[in-house]
Structures are given as structure tokens and as C-alpha cells.
Amino acid sequence: MTHVTLPRNSLKLIVSSLTGVRSKKTGMSHGQEPGEGADQDVVTGLVCQEADLKDGQMKEVKVGDQEVLLVRTQGQYSAVGSRCSHYNAPLIKGALVGDRVRCPFHGACFNVRTGDIEEYPGLDSLPSYKVKVELGKVYVSINKNSLKLTKRVKEMCSMVPGIKHTILLIGGGPASLVCAETLRQNCYQGRIIMVTKDNMPPFDKPKLSKAMNVDSSSILLRPSDFYQQYGIEVWTQKEAVSVDTADKAVKLSDGTLQHYDQLLISTGCRARPLDCPGGDLKGVTLLQRYEDAKEIHNACQGQKAVIIGASFIGMEVASYLSDKAASVAVVGPSRYPFEKFLGPEIGKMSMQMLEEQNVKFYMNERVTEIQGENGKVKGVLLKSGRVLEADVVIVGIGVIPNSDFLLGSELEVNSGKAVIVDKLMRTNIPDIFSAGDVTSFPLSIRGDQRVNVGHWQMSQAQGRVAALNMLQKQTKCESVPFFWTVLLGKSIRYTGYGEGYTEIIFKGKVEERKFLAFYIKDDEVVAAASLMFDPAVARLAELMATGHVLTKAQAQADDLSWLQM
Numbered sequence: 001m002t003h004v005t006l007p008r009n010s011l012k013l014i015v016s017s018l019t020g021v022r023s024k025k026t027g028m029s030h031g032q033e034p035g036e037g038a039d040q041d042v043v044t045g046l047v048c049q050e051a052d053l054k055d056g057q058m059k060e061v062k063v064g065d066q067e068v069l070l071v072r073t074q075g076q077y078s079a080v081g082s083r084c085s086h087y088n089a090p091l092i093k094g095a096l097v098g099d100r101v102r103c104p105f106h107g108a109c110f111n112v113r114t115g116d117i118e119e120y121p122g123l124d125s126l127p128s129y130k131v132k133v134e135l136g137k138v139y140v141s142i143n144k145n146s147l148k149l150t151k152r153v154k155e156m157c158s159m160v161p162g163i164k165h166t167i168l169l170i171g172g173g174p175a176s177l178v179c180a181e182t183l184r185q186n187c188y189q190g191r192i193i194m195v196t197k198d199n200m201p202p203f204d205k206p207k208l209s210k211a212m213n214v215d216s217s218s219i220l221l222r223p224s225d226f227y228q229q230y231g232i233e234v235w236t237q238k239e240a241v242s243v244d245t246a247d248k249a250v251k252l253s254d255g256t257l258q259h260y261d262q263l264l265i266s267t268g269c270r271a272r273p274l275d276c277p278g279g280d281l282k283g284v285t286l287l288q289r290y291e292d293a294k295e296i297h298n299a300c301q302g303q304k305a306v307i308i309g310a311s312f313i314g315m316e317v318a319s320y321l322s323d324k325a326a327s328v329a330v331v332g333p334s335r336y337p338f339e340k341f342l343g344p345e346i347g348k349m350s351m352q353m354l355e356e357q358n359v360k361f362y363m364n365e366r367v368t369e370i371q372g373e374n375g376k377v378k379g380v381l382l383k384s385g386r387v388l389e390a391d392v393v394i395v396g397i398g399v400i401p402n403s404d405f406l407l408g409s410e411l412e413v414n415s416g417k418a419v420i421v422d423k424l425m426r427t428n429i430p431d432i433f434s435a436g437d438v439t440s441f442p443l444s445i446r447g448d449q450r451v452n453v454g455h456w457q458m459s460q461a462q463g464r465v466a467a468l469n470m471l472q473k474q475t476k477c478e479s480v481p482f483f484w485t486v487l488l489g490k491s492i493r494y495t496g497y498g499e500g501y502t503e504i505i506f507k508g509k510v511e512e513r514k515f516l517a518f519y520i521k522d523d524e525v526v527a528a529a530s531l532m533f534d535p536a537v538a539r540l541a542e543l544m545a546t547g548h549v550l551t552k553a554q555a556q557a558d559d560l561s562w563l564q565m
Helices: 174-185 205-209 224-229 290-300 312-321 344-355 456-470 536-545 552-556
Strands: 042-049 057-063 066-073 076-081 095-097 100-102 109-111 117-119 128-134 137-143 166-170 191-195 232-235 240-244 249-252 257-259 262-265 269-271 284-286 304-308 327-331 359-362 367-373 376-382 387-389 392-395 399-401 432-434 439-443 449-451 482-487 490-496 503-509 514-521 524-531
Touching (some): 057 137, 095 536, 100 536, 166 257, 174 262, 174 456, 205 312, 224 232, 290 312, 304 312, 327 376, 327 387, 344 359, 344 490, 344 514, 432 456, 503 552, 524 536, 524 552
Parallel strands (some): 262 432, 304 327, 327 359
Antiparallel strands (some): 066 076, 076 128, 240 249, 376 387
16 A cells, blocks of 8 residues: 655545545545545545556546546555646656656656655646555545645745844846755745846746747746745845955945855856947847847837847747748858757758748858947848848847856856856855856766756756755755757757767657757767657656666667667
8 A cells, every 4th residue: 555645734535436526415425435434625536446557657647627647656656746837748748767757848857756846947846645555446635725736835934033144145047046945945044135137036037038028927936925925035136246255245236245154156147249340239139138028029020130149049039030020030150050059950950940931041151240320220241241131130149157246256267257166066165156057067967077058957956956055965966957949839858968979860850840869979878859759858868867878879779668768
């Protein structure tokens, strides 16, 4: 008999039910044995026979109106919420490896016994339900109060006045937010201050290039009362301008000085500006803030848009504007978009997808000047001499780590301005940690090669690790990079770290826009990308996370059953 912990308010299961429907007169479930009593606050359903699932299998079932993910591992049944807490993807389509299921869409992982989130993106855990196996039948019980809940906020403490300890978080992105939440989940009751240059608290930044006209309230990662409830101070429209590591103080852009006991640097990166004549003309825009996305959306309606840069930001913006602007042109330095990162085949396919929506590409090109009239952009002069008419120019040519405020301090940064940390997210200065896009860190799946990875999921993972190590709960960052890009509603998913790959092995056909790509280096699979091939990338990420070394020979094999191991 297997028991999974019920939500806190659930009462003990007394009765098993075939249908989960209660008698209006007695409150008993149909099929309940006489004399066993009834629990008015619990709905119970017979969901399957004990022999229906083998180890390593899962099934989506219904209890009442609630969809539940039923899982069997190591001979035991467990039941959790069926939808990923990130964007509500159906976990039944994901990858089950060991005791956790990984979302097929964006890679979040959940423990199937507890429902706890163990890998990001997303913030919340899944509800977990009580399972009872009796006489070869499997029953799942749900507290009535939890019937409509699809996710669960982990239990957190709040600040206790009088505790003289302050943790200062510089930056208002995912690393800072997860750090703050992890501190409260682990009973840290001191003061937490988050400082952000944005106008609003942490928000879902990846959406800005995919859905540029969203309402600000719809992309907030937490509502404002969440921060109040858990004693997390959020200071908006402020930046750090210097750090005094000896006095443990940070000078802010408003002139104030904030002391800290422990510090997290999670300032992310800023968009690299265009370095050519005319780059400061009105109508030349970088996409960094929520306000930038709204401005681009409004300015491009029925206008001529030129996008400089053919990587992920540029391509997503081109996709978004393809049915809104009068014309969209993309300028890139390589033969195809994404070529260095994803390879020429996927780059060519991506380009063709947008060309079918009348996006024009000018590849193997560079911008030499932004031409203007009366201070406003009018055209883009390319190295070839071609001039592209433009009302709006969007620049997406890479990023620069936000670490300039550390100049003059003793904090170690690399030649690319990224803050150097170890696997515990510690810098070279005691009590100063760093997480997110601003860091250079040792990547476990590449033998601790030092890398800078700008993935949303990795920032969240590092924020959690930093918090645990602040509390002296020694934890290494061993997450596997996972990210996605969306073009015209189609998602390309990617996991691993493919820099320096020498070969790509494809399953499926890129030209048919349904494929799985393995990136090979030194006869090993170091990364994978897919389109319409779920949950292959999610499963591969889990195999990498559990230490499996995946070989070129496995990738070449016609039989991919090894992906199921």
C-alpha cells in the first residue's frame, strides 16, 4: 500500500469510491462499504487497476473534475497535478525518469512523490494527492478545497522584526526572485531587499520578444501582495553604482548607501547598442524593458521595420511583427539565422518559415549607417551599399553583462565582464554571491568548463543554489541548460551546451519541420534541439542531468530506444 502526503488541510481517507460521486443524502461515495464512514471533505475516485501501469509509466486520470497525473515508480503509485506550473503544459507528454517528470515544453521538473519543483522554469510546485491501493485497485483522494488548484506555493516564513541580518539582492530578474523565495522557504527570517532598475517587480522577460503587446499585470511573476506577505522588499527604479566590499555596503543610483550581511549580484545583461553613425536617431530601439516591447509594438503598426541581428531576439521580434508591420527586414552577419548556435540546416529552415510570411532577409551583411531625416530614422545603409527603407529599427546584436558598477571593487570578472563564481555561486569575496546571466560559472555537463549561459531556467537554478549556500546548506549548481525559442507559434527546444560542436546528426527531416538534432563533440552528444519531436529534448535533458554519457553511436542508431532508459 502506497501513501502520498495530502495537502495540509486534507483529512484522513476513510472510504474508497468507484466514481467519486457522493450521495446527497448521506455524503457517502457510491460503492462505499457500509459502516466504513464518510469523509465530507474528500473526493475519492477509482482511477485504474493496480496492474494497469508498469514501473516508469504514467497516466492522466480524473478525480471529480480534476485532472491528475498518476505515476508508478519502483512498484509504488503516486499522484500529482497534471499541468506544469510554468505555462500549464500537460506533463503526461513529458519525460519520466526516476522519481521526477520533466515538462516537454520548457524543461521544468517535478518530483512525482511530493510534487515539489526541482528544476526550472516556473516557480511553483504541483499539488500532491493521497493514493491508496486496495484489492488490486488504485484510488486517488483529493481534498475538496484543493479540487481546482493546479499548482502549489511552497510554505514560506516571513521577516521577524528585530533580526539584525540583511540579504541584499541586486537585480530584479529570475535569479533574485528565486533566491528570495528559497531563503524564505528555508526559514530565513532576516531582511531581504531586492533592488531593480525596472519600473515593476520581477516579470516574465522571455515573453517580451514573443508577445510584445501583453499587459504588464499578466507577465508579473508574483503579484505585489506576495512580496508584502513574505517580507520581501522590492525597490524599483534603482541601480547599484558601486560596492564597498570592506564595509559591506552598496551605493545606489539615488545616492543612498545600503549595508548588507550577504549580497547577491544578479544584474543580468543589457542589450548591446549599435556602434555606427545614426545609432542614436529616433526610431532606433533596443529591446530590454517592458516599455521597449510596447513601444516597438505601437511604432511598427503599418510601418517599415528593420531588425538588425538574426539570432533569437531578432528572429522572435521578426516573427511577431510579420503580420503587423507593413514590411519586415532582417539583417544578419552569417548565411542563416542561428547558424553558429543551431547550425545551417535549422537556420535555413527558420529563415524559410519567416520568408513565407513576407519577411525579407539580408544575410552576410552588416550595417554601416542608420540614415535619418529631421532626427528620425529613414533608412539602413548596408555594407553592400544597399539601403533599406525603415521607419523603425530594432537592434538585437547580443548582450553585455551588467557589471560596470563593480569596477574598483575586488570582485573578479572575466574579460567578457561576467562575474566569476564557483559551483556554489560564490564570488572571490566572502558573503558575495552571483547568479544569472551576469555570471561565468563551471558547467557540470562539460566537465566544469567555465561558461556564460543566458538561459532563464539557469538563472532560476542559480538563484536557488546561491540562497542555499548563503544559509550554509552546501549545494552545487548542476543544472542542465534548457531553453526554447518560438517562431510563428512553433517552438524549437534546446538542451545541453553545444559550443564547439563538430557535427550534427538529424532524426526526422528539417525540411519537413519535424526533427531531432544531436550536436556532437569528441564522439559525445553535447546538446540537442528539436521541433515537433517532444518529449525527446526533455528526456535527453533528464539523462544528462542523471550523469548519462550519450555517444555519437547512439545518436546515429536507427533505434532510439536508448532515449527511454
